[in-house]
Amino acid sequence: MLTNILLIIGGFYVLIKGADYLVGGSSSLARRLGVPALVVGLTVVAFGTSAPELFVNVIAALNGSTDIAIGNVLGSNLANILLILGITAIIAPLTLKSSTVWKEIPFSLLASGILVVLGADMFLEGAVGGSLGRIDGIVLWGFFFIFLVYTFGIREPGEQPEEKIEQMPLFKTIISIVGGFVALAIGGQFVVTGASAIAFSLGISENLIALTIVAIGTSLPELVSSIVAARKGHQDIAIGNVVGSNIFNILFVLSTTAVIAPLPFSAVNMTDAFVVVTATLLMFFLLFVGKRQSLHRFEGSIFILMYIGFLVFAIVRG
DSSP states (O other), X not given: OHHHHHHHHHHHXXXXXXXXXXXXXXXXXXXXXXXXXXXXXXXXXXXXXXXXXXXXXXXXXXXXXXXXXXXXXXXXXXXXXXXXXXXXXXXXXXEOOHHIIIIIHHHHHHHHHHHXXXXXXXXXXXXXXXXXXXXXXXXXXXXXXXXXXXXXXXXXXXXXXXXXXXXXXXXXXXXXXXXXXXXHHHHHHHHHHHHHHHHHHHTOOHHHHXXXXXXXHHTHHHHHHHHHHXXXXXXXHHHHHHHHHHHHIIIXXXXXXXXXXXXXXXXXXXXXXXXXXXXXXXXXXXXXXXXXXXXXXXXXXXXXXXXXXXXXXXXXXX
Protein backbone atom coordinates (compact mmCIF):
# COMPACT_ATOMS: atom_id res chain seq x y z
CA MET A 1 0.00 0.00 0.00
CA LEU A 2 2.76 2.45 0.97
CA THR A 3 4.55 1.74 -2.29
CA ASN A 4 1.43 2.56 -4.32
CA ILE A 5 0.82 5.77 -2.34
CA LEU A 6 4.41 6.87 -2.99
CA LEU A 7 3.94 5.91 -6.65
CA ILE A 8 0.93 8.24 -6.91
CA ILE A 9 2.65 11.11 -5.09
CA GLY A 10 5.74 10.72 -7.25
CA GLY A 11 3.53 10.51 -10.34
CA PHE A 12 1.82 13.80 -9.46
CA TYR A 13 5.19 15.50 -9.02
CA VAL A 14 6.48 14.21 -12.36
CA LEU A 15 3.20 15.22 -14.05
CA ILE A 16 3.37 18.78 -12.77
CA LYS A 17 7.05 19.20 -13.66
CA GLY A 18 6.39 17.67 -17.08
CA ALA A 19 3.56 20.13 -17.71
CA ASP A 20 5.84 23.02 -16.72
CA TYR A 21 8.58 21.91 -19.12
CA LEU A 22 6.10 21.28 -21.93
CA VAL A 23 4.46 24.70 -21.54
CA GLY A 24 7.81 26.48 -21.32
CA GLY A 25 9.24 24.73 -24.37
CA SER A 26 6.06 24.97 -26.45
CA SER A 27 5.59 28.65 -25.60
CA SER A 28 9.19 29.37 -26.53
CA LEU A 29 8.82 27.52 -29.84
CA ALA A 30 5.58 29.35 -30.64
CA ARG A 31 7.16 32.73 -29.95
CA ARG A 32 10.21 31.74 -32.01
CA LEU A 33 7.84 30.99 -34.93
CA GLY A 34 6.19 34.38 -34.54
CA VAL A 35 2.93 33.23 -32.94
CA PRO A 36 1.25 36.15 -31.07
CA ALA A 37 1.44 36.05 -27.27
CA LEU A 38 -2.35 36.03 -27.01
CA VAL A 39 -2.60 32.87 -29.10
CA VAL A 40 0.09 31.20 -27.00
CA GLY A 41 -1.71 32.12 -23.79
CA LEU A 42 -5.07 30.83 -24.98
CA THR A 43 -3.77 27.55 -26.39
CA VAL A 44 -0.37 26.35 -25.16
CA VAL A 45 -0.66 27.66 -21.58
CA ALA A 46 -4.27 26.50 -21.28
CA PHE A 47 -3.27 23.06 -22.54
CA GLY A 48 -0.45 22.88 -20.00
CA THR A 49 -2.69 23.08 -16.93
CA SER A 50 -4.84 20.25 -18.30
CA ALA A 51 -1.95 18.12 -19.55
CA PRO A 52 -1.87 15.97 -16.36
CA GLU A 53 -5.56 15.07 -16.82
CA LEU A 54 -4.97 14.32 -20.51
CA PHE A 55 -2.01 11.99 -19.99
CA VAL A 56 -3.61 10.20 -17.03
CA ASN A 57 -6.74 9.64 -19.12
CA VAL A 58 -4.92 8.43 -22.22
CA ILE A 59 -2.85 5.96 -20.22
CA ALA A 60 -5.91 4.81 -18.26
CA ALA A 61 -7.79 4.21 -21.52
CA LEU A 62 -4.88 2.28 -23.03
CA ASN A 63 -4.68 0.17 -19.85
CA GLY A 64 -8.42 -0.50 -19.87
CA SER A 65 -9.03 1.51 -16.67
CA THR A 66 -11.98 3.44 -18.10
CA ASP A 67 -13.43 4.25 -14.66
CA ILE A 68 -10.26 6.21 -13.87
CA ALA A 69 -10.57 8.12 -17.16
CA ILE A 70 -14.14 9.31 -16.52
CA GLY A 71 -13.75 9.79 -12.77
CA ASN A 72 -10.62 11.87 -13.29
CA VAL A 73 -12.36 14.40 -15.56
CA LEU A 74 -15.56 14.68 -13.52
CA GLY A 75 -13.63 14.78 -10.24
CA SER A 76 -11.18 17.37 -11.58
CA ASN A 77 -13.99 19.63 -12.75
CA LEU A 78 -15.67 19.42 -9.34
CA ALA A 79 -12.37 20.08 -7.57
CA ASN A 80 -11.73 23.06 -9.86
CA ILE A 81 -15.03 24.74 -8.97
CA LEU A 82 -15.70 23.74 -5.38
CA LEU A 83 -12.20 23.27 -3.96
CA ILE A 84 -9.89 25.50 -6.01
CA LEU A 85 -12.28 28.44 -6.43
CA GLY A 86 -13.33 28.00 -2.81
CA ILE A 87 -9.77 28.22 -1.52
CA THR A 88 -8.89 31.05 -3.92
CA ALA A 89 -11.96 33.12 -2.93
CA ILE A 90 -11.07 32.75 0.76
CA ILE A 91 -7.48 33.86 0.15
CA ALA A 92 -8.36 36.77 -2.16
CA PRO A 93 -11.93 37.78 -3.15
CA LEU A 94 -12.52 37.49 -6.89
CA THR A 95 -14.17 40.18 -9.01
CA LEU A 96 -14.91 39.20 -12.58
CA LYS A 97 -15.43 40.90 -15.92
CA SER A 98 -18.85 40.60 -17.50
CA SER A 99 -17.42 38.55 -20.39
CA THR A 100 -16.37 35.81 -17.98
CA VAL A 101 -19.79 35.79 -16.26
CA TRP A 102 -21.95 35.88 -19.38
CA LYS A 103 -19.87 34.02 -21.94
CA GLU A 104 -17.18 31.72 -20.54
CA ILE A 105 -19.10 30.27 -17.58
CA PRO A 106 -22.21 29.53 -19.71
CA PHE A 107 -19.95 27.72 -22.21
CA SER A 108 -18.62 25.62 -19.33
CA LEU A 109 -22.21 24.83 -18.41
CA LEU A 110 -22.93 23.93 -22.05
CA ALA A 111 -19.97 21.52 -22.11
CA SER A 112 -21.22 19.79 -18.95
CA GLY A 113 -24.74 19.57 -20.38
CA ILE A 114 -23.48 18.06 -23.64
CA LEU A 115 -21.61 15.41 -21.67
CA VAL A 116 -24.78 14.49 -19.77
CA VAL A 117 -26.75 14.16 -23.02
CA LEU A 118 -24.08 12.08 -24.77
CA GLY A 119 -23.77 9.76 -21.78
CA ALA A 120 -27.51 9.32 -21.25
CA ASP A 121 -27.99 6.30 -23.56
CA MET A 122 -29.69 4.36 -20.78
CA PHE A 123 -32.34 7.06 -20.44
CA LEU A 124 -32.70 8.33 -24.00
CA GLU A 125 -32.45 5.01 -25.86
CA GLY A 126 -33.35 2.49 -23.16
CA ALA A 127 -29.89 0.93 -23.29
CA VAL A 128 -28.64 -1.27 -20.46
CA GLY A 129 -25.77 1.14 -19.85
CA GLY A 130 -24.53 4.40 -21.31
CA SER A 131 -21.26 4.97 -23.09
CA LEU A 132 -19.09 7.60 -24.71
CA GLY A 133 -18.02 6.15 -28.04
CA ARG A 134 -15.74 7.41 -30.76
CA ILE A 135 -18.57 9.34 -32.46
CA ASP A 136 -19.30 11.08 -29.15
CA GLY A 137 -15.62 11.94 -28.87
CA ILE A 138 -15.61 13.46 -32.36
CA VAL A 139 -18.72 15.49 -31.47
CA LEU A 140 -16.96 16.84 -28.38
CA TRP A 141 -13.92 17.66 -30.53
CA GLY A 142 -16.22 19.71 -32.76
CA PHE A 143 -17.48 21.72 -29.80
CA PHE A 144 -13.89 22.22 -28.67
CA PHE A 145 -13.04 23.80 -32.04
CA ILE A 146 -16.10 26.05 -31.68
CA PHE A 147 -14.90 27.01 -28.20
CA LEU A 148 -11.47 28.05 -29.53
CA VAL A 149 -13.06 30.25 -32.20
CA TYR A 150 -15.52 31.61 -29.63
CA THR A 151 -12.73 32.37 -27.14
CA PHE A 152 -10.74 34.42 -29.63
CA GLY A 153 -13.92 36.27 -30.54
CA ILE A 154 -14.68 37.46 -26.99
CA ARG A 155 -11.22 38.82 -26.25
CA GLU A 156 -10.78 42.58 -26.21
CA PRO A 157 -8.76 44.02 -29.12
CA GLY A 158 -5.08 44.12 -28.24
CA GLU A 159 -5.57 42.05 -25.07
CA GLN A 160 -2.47 40.05 -24.09
CA PRO A 161 -1.94 37.36 -21.47
CA GLU A 162 -0.49 38.48 -18.14
CA GLU A 163 2.27 35.86 -18.03
CA LYS A 164 5.63 36.61 -19.63
CA ILE A 165 6.51 34.19 -22.41
CA GLU A 166 10.25 33.44 -22.44
CA GLN A 167 11.99 32.58 -25.70
CA MET A 168 14.69 30.02 -24.92
CA PRO A 169 17.58 28.82 -27.12
CA LEU A 170 16.41 26.31 -29.73
CA PHE A 171 18.22 23.32 -28.18
CA LYS A 172 16.79 24.06 -24.73
CA THR A 173 13.34 24.52 -26.29
CA ILE A 174 13.43 21.10 -27.93
CA ILE A 175 14.75 19.42 -24.77
CA SER A 176 11.95 21.04 -22.73
CA ILE A 177 9.23 19.86 -25.12
CA VAL A 178 10.54 16.29 -25.43
CA GLY A 179 11.33 16.07 -21.72
CA GLY A 180 7.90 17.40 -20.85
CA PHE A 181 6.13 14.78 -22.94
CA VAL A 182 8.28 11.99 -21.49
CA ALA A 183 7.69 13.17 -17.91
CA LEU A 184 3.95 13.42 -18.48
CA ALA A 185 3.84 9.89 -19.89
CA ILE A 186 5.87 8.47 -17.01
CA GLY A 187 3.97 10.41 -14.35
CA GLY A 188 0.62 9.38 -15.84
CA GLN A 189 1.67 5.73 -15.81
CA PHE A 190 2.74 6.00 -12.17
CA VAL A 191 -0.58 7.55 -11.13
CA VAL A 192 -2.76 5.07 -13.03
CA THR A 193 -0.76 2.07 -11.79
CA GLY A 194 -0.80 3.25 -8.18
CA ALA A 195 -4.49 4.20 -8.22
CA SER A 196 -5.54 0.87 -9.76
CA ALA A 197 -3.48 -1.07 -7.21
CA ILE A 198 -4.93 0.87 -4.26
CA ALA A 199 -8.50 0.37 -5.51
CA PHE A 200 -7.87 -3.37 -5.90
CA SER A 201 -6.23 -3.79 -2.50
CA LEU A 202 -8.98 -1.88 -0.67
CA GLY A 203 -11.79 -3.50 -2.64
CA ILE A 204 -13.21 -0.15 -3.79
CA SER A 205 -13.97 1.13 -7.26
CA GLU A 206 -11.41 2.81 -9.48
CA ASN A 207 -14.04 5.51 -10.04
CA LEU A 208 -13.89 6.51 -6.36
CA ILE A 209 -10.08 6.72 -6.39
CA ALA A 210 -10.23 8.78 -9.59
CA LEU A 211 -12.94 11.12 -8.27
CA THR A 212 -10.92 11.91 -5.16
CA ILE A 213 -7.17 11.26 -5.06
CA VAL A 214 -6.42 11.31 -8.79
CA ALA A 215 -8.71 14.28 -9.53
CA ILE A 216 -7.26 16.44 -6.76
CA GLY A 217 -3.71 15.56 -7.78
CA THR A 218 -4.19 16.37 -11.46
CA SER A 219 -5.87 19.66 -10.47
CA LEU A 220 -2.83 20.90 -8.54
CA PRO A 221 -1.55 23.03 -11.49
CA GLU A 222 -4.90 24.86 -11.59
CA LEU A 223 -4.81 25.35 -7.80
CA VAL A 224 -1.33 26.87 -7.83
CA SER A 225 -2.05 29.04 -10.90
CA SER A 226 -5.32 30.39 -9.48
CA ILE A 227 -3.90 31.21 -6.04
CA VAL A 228 -0.85 32.96 -7.51
CA ALA A 229 -3.03 34.93 -9.96
CA ALA A 230 -5.48 35.97 -7.22
CA ARG A 231 -2.71 37.10 -4.87
CA LYS A 232 -1.26 39.24 -7.67
CA GLY A 233 -4.67 40.83 -8.26
CA HIS A 234 -5.38 39.05 -11.56
CA GLN A 235 -8.84 37.82 -10.55
CA ASP A 236 -10.02 37.10 -14.09
CA ILE A 237 -7.03 34.86 -14.69
CA ALA A 238 -7.73 33.01 -11.44
CA ILE A 239 -11.29 32.08 -12.34
CA GLY A 240 -10.71 31.99 -16.10
CA ASN A 241 -8.08 29.33 -15.51
CA VAL A 242 -10.63 27.17 -13.68
CA VAL A 243 -13.45 27.70 -16.16
CA GLY A 244 -11.19 27.16 -19.16
CA SER A 245 -9.74 24.00 -17.63
CA ASN A 246 -13.23 22.57 -17.06
CA ILE A 247 -14.16 23.20 -20.69
CA PHE A 248 -10.84 21.76 -21.87
CA ASN A 249 -11.27 18.66 -19.68
CA ILE A 250 -14.63 17.74 -21.21
CA LEU A 251 -14.29 18.92 -24.79
CA PHE A 252 -10.70 17.81 -25.39
CA VAL A 253 -9.40 15.48 -22.66
CA LEU A 254 -12.52 13.30 -22.41
CA SER A 255 -13.19 13.40 -26.15
CA THR A 256 -9.62 12.31 -26.94
CA THR A 257 -9.94 9.49 -24.43
CA ALA A 258 -13.24 8.33 -25.95
CA VAL A 259 -11.73 8.30 -29.45
CA ILE A 260 -8.86 6.12 -28.19
CA ALA A 261 -11.10 3.72 -26.28
CA PRO A 262 -14.91 3.93 -25.89
CA LEU A 263 -15.83 4.68 -22.27
CA PRO A 264 -18.73 3.00 -20.41
CA PHE A 265 -20.87 5.70 -18.78
CA SER A 266 -22.70 4.21 -15.80
CA ALA A 267 -25.50 5.57 -13.62
CA VAL A 268 -22.83 6.54 -11.08
CA ASN A 269 -21.01 8.58 -13.73
CA MET A 270 -24.30 10.20 -14.70
CA THR A 271 -24.89 11.24 -11.08
CA ASP A 272 -21.42 12.77 -10.89
CA ALA A 273 -21.98 14.58 -14.20
CA PHE A 274 -25.18 16.10 -12.80
CA VAL A 275 -23.21 17.25 -9.75
CA VAL A 276 -20.75 19.00 -12.08
CA VAL A 277 -23.66 20.74 -13.84
CA THR A 278 -25.12 21.74 -10.45
CA ALA A 279 -21.78 23.12 -9.23
CA THR A 280 -21.41 25.18 -12.43
CA LEU A 281 -24.94 26.54 -12.04
CA LEU A 282 -24.22 27.40 -8.40
CA MET A 283 -21.07 29.28 -9.42
CA PHE A 284 -23.11 31.27 -11.94
CA PHE A 285 -25.89 31.95 -9.38
CA LEU A 286 -23.56 33.08 -6.57
CA LEU A 287 -22.09 35.73 -8.85
CA PHE A 288 -25.43 37.55 -8.54
CA VAL A 289 -25.87 37.19 -4.77
CA GLY A 290 -24.52 40.04 -2.65
CA LYS A 291 -21.93 42.01 -4.59
CA ARG A 292 -22.51 41.22 -8.25
CA GLN A 293 -19.86 39.44 -10.28
CA SER A 294 -17.81 38.69 -7.17
CA LEU A 295 -16.89 35.66 -5.12
CA HIS A 296 -15.89 36.38 -1.52
CA ARG A 297 -15.01 34.32 1.55
CA PHE A 298 -18.64 33.44 2.22
CA GLU A 299 -19.15 31.95 -1.24
CA GLY A 300 -15.73 30.28 -1.03
CA SER A 301 -16.71 28.64 2.26
CA ILE A 302 -19.94 27.34 0.69
CA PHE A 303 -17.93 25.80 -2.16
CA ILE A 304 -15.52 24.03 0.20
CA LEU A 305 -18.34 22.69 2.40
CA MET A 306 -20.10 21.38 -0.69
CA TYR A 307 -16.92 19.68 -1.85
CA ILE A 308 -16.48 18.00 1.53
CA GLY A 309 -20.12 16.90 1.34
CA PHE A 310 -19.57 15.41 -2.12
CA LEU A 311 -16.47 13.52 -0.93
CA VAL A 312 -18.46 12.03 1.95
CA PHE A 313 -21.25 11.07 -0.45
CA ALA A 314 -18.80 9.48 -2.90
CA ILE A 315 -17.04 7.49 -0.14
CA VAL A 316 -20.31 6.24 1.35
CA ARG A 317 -21.55 5.30 -2.13
CA GLY A 318 -18.32 3.39 -2.71
